[in-house]
Every structure is written in C-alpha cells, then in structure tokens.
Amino acid sequence: MNEQTPPSPAPQRDLTTIGWTDERARAALRRILDTAIDSAMPARVLARYLPPPPKGKCVVVGAGKAAASMAAALEQAWPDVALSGCVVTRDGHGTATRRIRVLEAGHPMPDSRSETAGRAMLAAVAGLGGDDLVIALISGGGSALMECPRDGVTLEDIRTINRALLHSGASIRDMNVVRRHLSAIKGGGLAAAAAPARVITLAISDVPGDDPLTIASGPTVADPTTAADALSILHHHGLKVPDAVEKVLRQPPTDRTLSPRNRYTLISTPFMALQAAAETARECGLTPLMLGDALEGESRDAGTLMAGIALSARLHGLPVGAPAVLLSGGETTVTINPAGPPPGRGGRNTEFLLSMALTLQSNVGIWAIAADSDGIDGTEDAAGALITPDTLQRARAQGCDPRHYLRGHDSYSLFRATGDLIMTGPTLTNVNDIRAVLIL
Incomplete structure (x- = not known):
C-alpha cells in the first residue's frame, strides 16, 4: 500500500x-x-434441490461450517423419510437434529476429531446397494473438519503441511490440491467408497469460482490433478516436506472412478x-x-x-x-x-x-x-x-x-x-x- x-x-x-x-x-x-x-441459510434454499426419496436406504454425510444447519433443513424437508448418517461442523456451529448425528471438530487445523468424523462417514456409506441414496451436504471449512489420512501419512503430517500452507500465502485452491492428495476421503474418496449407491451432493460454495473440487476439497468430485501437482505447490512455496509425505506423493495414483449417476448441485453461492x-x-x-x-x-x-x-x-x-x-x-x-x-x-x-x-x-x-x-x-x-x-x-x-x-x-x-x-x-x-x- x-x-x-x-x-x-x-x-x-x-x-x-x-x-x-x-x-x-x-x-x-x-x-x-x-x-x-x-439468503444463504439452508432452511431457505435446501428443500427445493432434493431428489425424490430413494427406494432403499438414505444415508446422509457431510462436512463444513453449514453442515449441521443443512442436516436440520433436510430433516425438516423430509420428516417421514428414514435418515441415518453423520455430518461434521466446526466447534460452536452445531444445531439440534433428530436422525442425523452432528459431530464437531477443529478448524482451520484438523484434529483427532476430524479423523474420527472422516472415518465415521466412510463407515456410514460402506456396503450400500444400487437402490440406496447418499446425500452429501458439503460447505466451506469441510476440508479441515473431515479427514482420513492416506496409508503412510499421519494426521500430524497433514497438520504440519496445513499449518505451513496457511502461513505461506497459498490460495485456498492450491491448499486443497495438497489436502486432496494426502487424504483417502477427499478428491472423490467419499463418493468412491459409497459405490454402487447413488450420491447426490448439495453444496454451499465459499470459494472463488465455485469450483466443486475446491469446496471442502471435493469429497464427492473426481480429481483431475495429480500428486505431482501437490508436490509442485509445496516446493513453489518453499515448504519443507516431511519424508513420509514426499514418499506418498510419489506413489502411483489410487483409482477413484465415480458413477455417472452421481449429481452435484450448488444450492447457494457468493x-x-x-x-x-x-x-x-x-x-x-x-x-x-x-x-x-x-x-x-x-x-x-x-x-x-x-x-x-x-x-x-x-x-x-x-x-x-x-x-x-x-x-x-x-x-x-x-x-x-x-x-x-x-x-x-x-x-x-x-x-x-x-x-x-x-x-x-x-x-x-x-x-x-x-x-x-x-x-x-x-x-x-x-x-x-x-x-x-x-x-x-x-x-x-x-x-x-x-x-x-x-x-x-x-x-x-x-x-x-x-x-x-x-x-x-x-x-x-x-x-x-x-x-x-x-x-x-
């Protein structure tokens, strides 16, 4: 200036x-x-974007600062539908729900509760069939609130990288590229775990350009970036990369092919x-x-x-x-x-x-x-x-x-x-x- x-x-x-x-x-x-x-409150906007209730089970998962209020709005819109599952939000951002469990975790740094929440969501969508429906409620902040480290990486490794990125001036887009490639649940990992069930994502955007892959690191979205891209971002910002992280980011990519039946809808944007x-x-x-x-x-x-x-x-x-x-x-x-x-x-x-x-x-x-x-x-x-x-x-x-x-x-x-x-x-x-x- x-x-x-x-x-x-x-x-x-x-x-x-x-x-x-x-x-x-x-x-x-x-x-x-x-x-x-x-205008962006879930109670105002969410109901109009819901699909018809499924023939089979309906499992609700989600992460972000609006996740709890989105879950409450879904319960209100579908009072007679059997809902199960869990969402995670930031401390102090919870709200009362009856059928969908609300968890809280750390933000902007993931903590042990973030990992607990991530593993709980992966467990909730495991073993579903083709007639079942997963509704993913995604909003900003979800990247820190929901975590499941890839094999070979610890939560502390991810915390170290996140802390360095937060102080580096890196854009949220670049930060999320790195986060996705260190996680088993982000970059489409959650949707892949839910197959063959259909996944409907309702999202509130908090990112420039409304890129679904960037909102909460895209747990239900196919990721076109590579682990090499993540390494390049870390090196560009001059960050020290732990040996375990370097090793994982040099491994062959994991297959996360997603079903064409899945749908992603932005229900509120900047x-x-x-x-x-x-x-x-x-x-x-x-x-x-x-x-x-x-x-x-x-x-x-x-x-x-x-x-x-x-x-x-x-x-x-x-x-x-x-x-x-x-x-x-x-x-x-x-x-x-x-x-x-x-x-x-x-x-x-x-x-x-x-x-x-x-x-x-x-x-x-x-x-x-x-x-x-x-x-x-x-x-x-x-x-x-x-x-x-x-x-x-x-x-x-x-x-x-x-x-x-x-x-x-x-x-x-x-x-x-x-x-x-x-x-x-x-x-x-x-x-x-x-x-x-x-x-x-």
Whole structure:
C-alpha cells in the first residue's frame, strides 16, 4: 500500500441535505450484509434441490461450517423419510437434529476429531446397494473438519503441511490440491467408497469460482490433478516436506472412478448472496454495482484498490454515480512474515477495511462494511467490521496509530477500540466474504 501521498479530499457537502446521516449509512450497510447472509441459510434454499426419496436406504454425510444447519433443513424437508448418517461442523456451529448425528471438530487445523468424523462417514456409506441414496451436504471449512489420512501419512503430517500452507500465502485452491492428495476421503474418496449407491451432493460454495473440487476439497468430485501437482505447490512455496509425505506423493495414483449417476448441485453461492444484497441496496435507494464474487489477493492491497474505486465513483461518477454501493465477494489473504514479529489480532476483512480507511484518509461520503458470512473473520470472534469517514479520527482518539496496527496485523484490536466490530456469532452458513462500500 502506498502510504506516502494521501489522496486529495473529495468535495465536502452536507449529506443531511439529501437525507443521509452516519446512522442511516451504517444501518443500510448492516441491512445489506444481513440480507446476503440470510439468503444463504439452508432452511431457505435446501428443500427445493432434493431428489425424490430413494427406494432403499438414505444415508446422509457431510462436512463444513453449514453442515449441521443443512442436516436440520433436510430433516425438516423430509420428516417421514428414514435418515441415518453423520455430518461434521466446526466447534460452536452445531444445531439440534433428530436422525442425523452432528459431530464437531477443529478448524482451520484438523484434529483427532476430524479423523474420527472422516472415518465415521466412510463407515456410514460402506456396503450400500444400487437402490440406496447418499446425500452429501458439503460447505466451506469441510476440508479441515473431515479427514482420513492416506496409508503412510499421519494426521500430524497433514497438520504440519496445513499449518505451513496457511502461513505461506497459498490460495485456498492450491491448499486443497495438497489436502486432496494426502487424504483417502477427499478428491472423490467419499463418493468412491459409497459405490454402487447413488450420491447426490448439495453444496454451499465459499470459494472463488465455485469450483466443486475446491469446496471442502471435493469429497464427492473426481480429481483431475495429480500428486505431482501437490508436490509442485509445496516446493513453489518453499515448504519443507516431511519424508513420509514426499514418499506418498510419489506413489502411483489410487483409482477413484465415480458413477455417472452421481449429481452435484450448488444450492447457494457468493454470487447468489450478492444478488440478494443488490436487491436490498435498491430498496435503500442505492444503485448497486457488483465488482465480482471471486476477488482474491492480499487484503491490504484489496483495501487500497477498493478505496480508489470508491473515490473515483464519488469524484467522477465512475464506474457508478452516487448514491451507490459497490458489492464484492471472494476471499483475500493475509500473509504473515515468519521472520517478523508475532502478529496481532485480525482477519482478512478487518485488515482490508483498515487499509481502505488509511487510503481514504477521512474523505466524507464513503462508508464500508466487510465480513465473513460464517460469522468468524479468521480466528477471531467477530465477523468483520465497518468503517466510516471518521474512523481514523476516532481510532486516534482511542490512542491507536492506524498505520502501526496495519503493519502489525492487529486490525481487530483497532476496531474493537472504535466499537466498529461486527459481531454475529456463528451464522451456520458460509458463502465467503461479503463487502459493501456505500458512496454518497
């Protein structure tokens, strides 16, 4: 981020003359965010995508931050169908079910409960026949929550690799390539174990591009990548590869041919959530402009870029004239320098917002909100935060140096001091990040 020359202030005008106050701007952004999240709730969308009940058994398996709420929605939609099986979700993301067992496990790092859950799912789908149906409920976060290491690899090997990847700046797509090739359940492993039963996958996407192979590392999807690809990713990021992992990734591939009867359906995606947000923006009297549902890159760089687009809109009416809201989704990245000091508290959304605020330098007429739709930004208890034209002023009044907090990856602490954190708790769905920039 260029911190040398702040942008020229936008022309000042009294926004109250057009009916907008800080309170109204904040309320509009929060309504837009809440609508986007609510549109992705399984209770709203899952039932319409269900197939007819099977002649034989119906086994339900699944993994992800929305797995428990998806299981509850399925039970509600099929009250008289005999359901069995289990799903796994993140700690604190469970919900009450009657027929489908809900497990909890570690995230973002797999733990022993992740392996227990993975093996339980493989056992649940074993021995099924051609008239039986497996419904796989898949959502973001499932890659860490569901694990079954390949022979020759231990869970600790996988944890070591995952930890290194999380701090390397690798994309979620690259991380999942590696995870799939170290696992017996990912990359189609779960669907292969269920054969000859038909497998219907209902998925909520949290990844740029909605690639089924990337959502929870694709446990029911054929994998076109190779173990050599996984090794190349590890070497590209300069990671030390344990000998056992290197050996497994050099072995011949396992056959995971999947049935053509299987079906994979996306029931909610980031784009669908942004469409719902856009409709709410119109109801608020704003012109929505969607900038994309798959924005990636460093969080602070994305914040700088978004600030520039917002300033252009306010100063020149391009790419949209005020009053308007810029909407975007996707997943940015916070890269921690392993040789630097320990990072503070923060997530990709709060870092994005702090960088944006520093670039805007208190220009009036621009507010923004950014949050993870699952309610957890990184590893913190906040979903994200909100910035206003006076964010920097209020932060300094609390004794916070915004540039220092950005350099130290301590954005959560700054927004806690200003009172601008967004606290939703676990939402029980996950369509990745939602960002909205209000321009007046």
